[in-house]
Amino acid sequence: MNDANPAPRELRRGANAALDDLGAELGGLTVFLDSRGRDDEPVDADVSVLLLDSTGKVRSGRDFVFYNQPVALNGAVHLRDKVRPEPGTDEAHQGWSSDVVTIELDDVPQEIERIVVAASLDPASGTTFGDAAGVRLRLQRTSDAADLLVYDIDDATDELALVFGEFYRREDSWKIRAVGRGYVEGLASLVTEHGVDVSEEPDTDDAAAGPSVAADPGAPAVTGGAAEGSDTAGYASPTFTVETAAPPLDPAAVVAAEDDAGAPPTLAEESAAAADDDPAAPPAPVKRSVSVRRPTRAPRLPADWDASIPAEDGNDWQPARLFPVAGIGSGEEQERRATSALLAVMSTVREFGTALTVRCGAPRGTVSTFIEVPFGQDEEAYRPDGVIQVRRGQKEWTALVEVKTSTGRLNVEQIDKYVEIARARGYDAVITISNELAGGDAEHPVAIDRRKLRKVSLHHLSWDQIRAEAVLAARHRGVADATQAKVLEEFIRYMNHARSGMGGLGDMGPSWVKVREAVKAKTARASDKATGEVSARFDELVQHLGHHMSGLLGVEVQSLPPRETPDHASRRQQLADSGLLFGRLKVPGAVDVLVVGADLRSDKATASITVPAPRGDTRPLTRVQWLLRQLPDHAKDTIRVEAHLAGPRGASTAALLGGARQDPACLVPQEQREIKAFTVSLDLALGSKRAAGTGTLIGSVKGVTTTFYADVVQHLRPWVPKG
Numbered sequence: 001m002n003d004a005n006p007a008p009r010e011l012r013r014g015a016n017a018a019l020d021d022l023g024a025e026l027g028g029l030t031v032f033l034d035s036r037g038r039d040d041e042p043v044d045a046d047v048s049v050l051l052l053d054s055t056g057k058v059r060s061g062r063d064f065v066f067y068n069q070p071v072a073l074n075g076a077v078h079l080r081d082k083v084r085p086e087p088g089t090d091e092a093h094q095g096w097s098s099d100v101v102t103i104e105l106d107d108v109p110q111e112i113e114r115i116v117v118a119a120s121l122d123p124a125s126g127t128t129f130g131d132a133a134g135v136r137l138r139l140q141r142t143s144d145a146a147d148l149l150v151y152d153i154d155d156a157t158d159e160l161a162l163v164f165g166e167f168y169r170r171e172d173s174w175k176i177r178a179v180g181r182g183y184v185e186g187l188a189s190l191v192t193e194h195g196v197d198v199s200e201e202p203d204t205d206d207a208a209a210g211p212s213v214a215a216d217p218g219a220p221a222v223t224g225g226a227a228e229g230s231d232t233a234g235y236a237s238p239t240f241t242v243e244t245a246a247p248p249l250d251p252a253a254v255v256a257a258e259d260d261a262g263a264p265p266t267l268a269e270e271s272a273a274a275a276d277d278d279p280a281a282p283p284a285p286v287k288r289s290v291s292v293r294r295p296t297r298a299p300r301l302p303a304d305w306d307a308s309i310p311a312e313d314g315n316d317w318q319p320a321r322l323f324p325v326a327g328i329g330s331g332e333e334q335e336r337r338a339t340s341a342l343l344a345v346m347s348t349v350r351e352f353g354t355a356l357t358v359r360c361g362a363p364r365g366t367v368s369t370f371i372e373v374p375f376g377q378d379e380e381a382y383r384p385d386g387v388i389q390v391r392r393g394q395k396e397w398t399a400l401v402e403v404k405t406s407t408g409r410l411n412v413e414q415i416d417k418y419v420e421i422a423r424a425r426g427y428d429a430v431i432t433i434s435n436e437l438a439g440g441d442a443e444h445p446v447a448i449d450r451r452k453l454r455k456v457s458l459h460h461l462s463w464d465q466i467r468a469e470a471v472l473a474a475r476h477r478g479v480a481d482a483t484q485a486k487v488l489e490e491f492i493r494y495m496n497h498a499r500s501g502m503g504g505l506g507d508m509g510p511s512w513v514k515v516r517e518a519v520k521a522k523t524a525r526a527s528d529k530a531t532g533e534v535s536a537r538f539d540e541l542v543q544h545l546g547h548h549m550s551g552l553l554g555v556e557v558q559s560l561p562p563r564e565t566p567d568h569a570s571r572r573q574q575l576a577d578s579g580l581l582f583g584r585l586k587v588p589g590a591v592d593v594l595v596v597g598a599d600l601r602s603d604k605a606t607a608s609i610t611v612p613a614p615r616g617d618t619r620p621l622t623r624v625q626w627l628l629r630q631l632p633d634h635a636k637d638t639i640r641v642e643a644h645l646a647g648p649r650g651a652s653t654a655a656l657l658g659g660a661r662q663d664p665a666c667l668v669p670q671e672q673r674e675i676k677a678f679t680v681s682l683d684l685a686l687g688s689k690r691a692a693g694t695g696t697l698i699g700s701v702k703g704v705t706t707t708f709y710a711d712v713v714q715h716l717r718p719w720v721p722k723g
Contacts, residue, residue, distance in 0.1 A: 008138070008147040011178040013155070019105075019167075019174045022149060028142030031101040032083075033119050033164055036094055036134040043132045045119040047099040048187070049077055050194045052114040057195030059111070064196060065101075068588075074361060076107035077115065081560060081586060081593070096134075102142060105167065105174050114168045116179075116194065120161040120187035126721060129156035129182065137164040139176065151178040160186035298590040298714045299553040305706060322487065323494035331406060334501040336371075339385045339403045342433070342466065343369035345491045346388070349484045352473045356466065357390050360399060360429055360459040365392030377421045384418055388431070398427040404434035405463075405501025412446040415458070419448060422456045429457045435504055437462045437540035464504035467495050468547035476554030505544040507691040508698065509537045516688065519579040519600045526573040535572045535581065538598070541698060542583030545596065545705055549585065552706070560584040560593060575600075585705070591716045596705050598686055598697055605700040607708035608681035613643075614719040620668045623675045626719065628664055631657065631680075635711040640681045643667045646674040680716075682708045 009017060019029075035043035051063035051072060058064055065072045070079035080100040101117060108115070117137070121127055129135055135156060139149040151165060159182025166177050183189040323341050328334050346353035346367055353367040370387045386401035400418045404410055410432050418430045436445040444460050470492050479485035495502040511530035518524035524531055539561070546559040561571070561583065574580050579601035585594040590609070597606045613623045624643065631639075637658025645651040651673070655666045669675075684704040689696040 008150045011149060011151040011176075013151075013153070013178055013180040016175050016177040017149060018170070019176060022139070023141070023146075029103045029105065029148075030140040030142045030145075031103065031117055031165075032138040032140065033099040033101075033117070034096060034134070034136045034138060035098075035119075035132050036096045037127075038131060038133045043097065043121070043127065043129075043135075044125065045099065045121055046187075047079060047101065047117070047119045048191070049079065049101060050116040050118070050191070050196075051077065051108075051112045052116060052194060053111050054113050055195075056114070061196075063112075064191070073108060073112075076104045078102045103167070114166055116163055116166045118161060118163045118190055120190070123160055123186055124720070128158045128160055129153075129162050130158050132156065135162070137178070149176065151180070153180045155180070156182060158184055160184060161190045163190070297717060298587055299555050300714045301552055301706070301710050305552055305710065321493070322490040325494065325497045325499045328499050328501075331408060331501070334499070335385070335403055335405045335408065338405045338501055339401070340371055341491060341494060342403075343371060343386050343388070343401070345470075345487060349473070349479060349481075349488045351477065351479050351484075352470055352488055355469050355473060356461065357388060357397075357399075359461070360431055361457050362388075362390040362397045362399070362428070363392040363395060365390045365395075365397075375421050375425075377417065377424065382417060382421060384421075397429075398422075398425075399429035399431050399459075400427060401431045401433065404432075404436075406435065406503075407506065408434060408501075410434055410436060410446050412448070415446050416448055416452070419452050419456050419458065423452065427456065429459055432458070432460045433463070433466070434460075435463050435502070435506060436460075437464065437505065437543045462504065462543075462547070463495065463502040464544050464547040467492065467502070467504065468550040470495070471551035472554060472556075475551075504547075505540055505698065508541075508696075509533055509690075512537070512690045512697075515575075516600055519575065524576040524579075526569070526576040528576070531576050532572050535575050538581040539571075539583060541701060542585065542596065544698075545583075545702060546585055548702065549587065549705070549709070553587065555588045557588075558586040560586055587709075587713070590713055591718050594705070594709065594713055596701055598701055600686070603686040603688070604683045605686045605697070605704040606681060606683050607704045608679055609708075609713055609716070610644075610677055610679045611716055612677050612719065613675045616721060620672055620675050621665060624660070624664045624667045627678050627680075628657075628660060630715050630717060631712060632715055635715075636682065636707075637661075638682070639712065640683070641667060642679040642681070643669075643675045644677045644679065645669055646676050680712050682712070 006023075009022060011017060033045070033047055035045055037043045046067055049065035049072070050058055051065070053059055061069075062072060065077055065079055067079070071077070078101065080102060083098040083100055099119065103115065121129065135153040137149075137151040137153075138147060140147055153162070153164070156162060161183040163179040163181045163183075165179050167174055168177065169175075323337075328337060346356060347369045350367070354364050357367060358364060368389045368391070370389075372383050372385065373387045375382045375384070384400040385403040388399045388401060390397040400422055402410065402415060402418060415430065415432060422428070422430050432445070434445065438444055438460060444458055448458055470488055473479060474485060474488045474492060479488055494500050511533040515524060515528075515530050515534040518528075518530075526532075539559075542559045546557045549557040561567075571581075574582075580597060580599055582595060582597040585596065587594060591612075592610050595606075595608045598604070599606065611627065614626055618626075620643075627641070635657060637656060639657040640654060641657055641660050642652050642654040645653070651669075653667050653669055660667055667675075682704060684700060684707070687694070687696040687698075687700040691698070
């Protein structure tokens with residue numbers, strides 16, 4: 001905490017405080033739920049947030065925030081990634097971990113009167129909150145990370161669920177109350193009390209488990225996995241159903257909850273959108289099932305993930321295509337075709353169009369699209385590439401669209417003018433589409449005065465992101481109409497063609513060669529503009545990898561900044577000092593985040609993951625054998641395994657997988673110290689070329705990521721104590 005800030009206020013159970021008195025800014029608050037197990041072991045809790053109205057109940061399933069549905073109220077409430085200290089640090093030895101929730105109270109609608117923040121434990125773990133050595137709630141001001149309040153819970157006993165605190169309205173302001181109420185029966189008892197209808201499902205073995213089954217036989221399941229029959233299914237947990245007033249959904253539709261702010265529609269929302277065809281039809285209750293337990297296994301890559309394109313068979317008969325690439329000439333023609341194809345498919349394939357527009361803040365409804373609509377502004381004529389309108393009942397949402405293809409860059413003056421046009425006409429958003437991604441700390445490829453965005457939102461969709469959404473809808477979630485599914489597959493084929501201009505991230509930028517040589521010569525400086533450009537471009541590459549893996553795995557893979565250097569300035573410094581570039585990918589169901597990187601000095605592309613070791617009375621050799629048994633025979637012998645030890649920071653043993661298989665004891669410390677965690681990593685040669693493809697940095701990092709996932713990540717399971 002900054003010394004200039006006052007000490008945080010300490011609350012006891014039942015006490016409350018006005019946020020105004022704490023100096024809180026409604027621009028953003030961060031809630032930390034900290035826990036520390038006994039014997040230096042972490043407490044693996046799952047955090048949930050309940051948004052309650054005046055009746056003390058959730059309005060619908062959208063007001064229940066948890067691991068598989070981490071965002072509510074268009075991002076006003078966001079469950080962030082669990083924060084664990086690095087292996088070997090004092091905090092790691094003490095077993096501390098933190099769950100993080102960010103809240104923008106000024107964006108919470110008036111009908112929400114209470115925000116309950118809670119956590120729960122898996123009954124199968126045999127652990128209760130009374131077993132924790134420390135449990136507390138911390139409140140920070142997001143803008144400067146100043147600690148405002150702390151509440152230590154020191155009277156927990158045998159509870160499996162615990163309400164840490166709640167925000168509640170009092171007249172025109174917000175207050176926070178330290179609750180500390182426990183539920184011995186666990187999460188089911190907690191959510192039932194607040195309006196969530198619980199339907200317990202028996203646990204099944206992962207290998208055979210499919211998606212959870214809704215209590216209503218007419219409603220498909222909503223889980224963090226893929227469609228039934230996919231290898232990504234496998235969630236053994238209770239399900240929770242919320243009744244919502246909406247007509248039944250077509251059983252052929254397959255919907256999957258995503259770990260993202262723009263998650264695909266829930267059953268309740270899809271059903272409500274279906275009512276557009278007949279707004280006067282009486283609503284019928286639909287039960288929505290969601291799994292609130294974390295996935296028990298990582299999704300698997302398809303068997304042909306590394307298959308090469310078959311050679312030509314000499315057949316000159318070319319199949320007719322819905323979106324032909326023949327005749328694409330100038331960049332302007334390429335751009336017009338891309339715009340028309342995308343907008344046409346969005347209005348035709350409901351699942352795809354809804355997934356994209358929801359990411360931009362639109363309601364779920366009927367999507368209509370238009371191209372090159374003329375507008376007059378300041379006595380000048382302007383013609384955005386497209387317009388999207390979404391209608392739901394009496395509500396209409398409108399966005400202007402600007403599209404670029406290939407190496408085309410978004411123009412800040414042009415986007416600024418479209419924002420002004422949207423403001424003048426009362427439109428809701430401006431959407432930009434290009435191969436650019438927002439790198440560094442930027443939220444958008446172009447910088448627009450935020451004061452102009454108070455009434456108009458600005459959103460960016462990369463072609464990588466659009467491709468991932470199309471693949472998720474077509475091959476994983478499913479499209480209800482067979483003809484529409486064929487249209488979407490044709491669009492994916494068109495996007496993947498080199499002449500479409502929708503290829504995604506194409507190179508490491510014009511500064512790549514200069515920075516690469518400067519890093520090798522140790523003359524690079526963090527203050528150099530070129531160093532910042534390459535660092536930001538690597539952030540874009542990690543986003544590109546996330547979209548690529550999402551399409552392969554059928555789940556939403558998130559890109560995260562490195563845990564050690566979360567801000568762009570630190571990453572620039574790291575690149576200049578050591579030649580290292582890093583990023584992280586969060587795959588639902590994986591034992592931990594996947595770290596990917598490039599070492600420009602040693603010319604290595606790397607991928608790694610850290611796995612907590614078994615706990616309890618297990619011997620060091622047993623822990624090593626537990627890890628080795630999970631790695632398949634085809635995993636490369638050059639994979640490196642590092643065992644992190646209890647005691648002095650940084651103490652570890654290490655060996656290559658080939659040697660560890662022959663002699664597992666080589667990873668056991670001589671003094672038989674406890675093994676706390678394992679880091680498994682793979683290095684491959686780093687390409688030096690600027691563009692994408694073979695022999696390039698982009699191709700090398702992409703290759704090591706998918707190879708490491710196939711050989712290691714998808715096989716790793718967390719340790720579960722017997723009984």
